[in-house]
Amino acid sequence: MAILSVENVNKRFGGLKALDNVNLQIDAGTVHAIIGPNGAGKSTLLNCFVGRLEPDTGSVMFDGSSLLGIQPHQINQLGVSRVFQTPEIFGNLSLLENVMIPAFAKRDGSFTMNAWMSVSSESDLRDMAMDMLADVGLEAKSADIAGQLSRGDKRRLELAMCLVQQPKLLLLDEPTAGMARADTNNTIDLMKRIAERGVTMVVIEHDMHVVFSLADKISVLAQGTVIVEDLPENIKGDPRVQEAYLGGAHL
């Protein structure tokens, strides 16, 4: 059953048609990868799922509710979390504080000062945040200042910040971008563990090793349109996909 249903979504930036009648069904409990060449519209599409962009036309339904016309924090409260291409963390705060804040935000409705004010008073959320840090392998660094982490650790921290909200749908925009291979493989293992818990994931990724390690289904976006949607084993040899990647390159 589809937990996220995207129908006839169009988005223009001036004269540029960034999304051209996109249709997409994401089944609950699956990992769905969206791949495609640079500028295909992948991030634009993800932005339409989290309230950062409003499609010109079309519908985006999540778990029975429309995601259009509501604020990002309301979408977040419905159970949608997103890991950004550039980690969005609080650089001056400790790792533990970073993970506690979204837990409060989920409860209180937004990333407000109220959420921050109550951080020190809530031991249950502190415990939950520590569990999440342990989950992503950052428990030992819980008191460290987040801004000083390596790039890979920042991304893991951001993942913990999403997981503490117990999302139903996790959106990941290039989760391994810029990572060394060992870090990438750790992240793949972590994402597999998250998937095993039943969290639905939509992953935008250029690294095909990551895509084919994780995806149950793959949609290929090119020039704002889904040109192919299929099982991973069928995607590799599809001539339309190879054509989309610079005229016949092999994936």
Ligand SMILES: Nc1ncnc2c1ncn2[C@@H]1O[C@H](COP(=O)(O)OP(=O)(O)OP(=O)(O)O)[C@@H](O)[C@H]1O
């Ligand atoms: N805010 C914006 N204003 C104008 N044009 C935009 C804006 N955001 C994206 N675009 C354009 O829309 C098209 C799709 O961009 P988008 O970032 O969604 O592609 P992408 O598939 O995520 O690319 P990449 O893989 O390089 O991240 C591109 O041509 C891009 O330049």
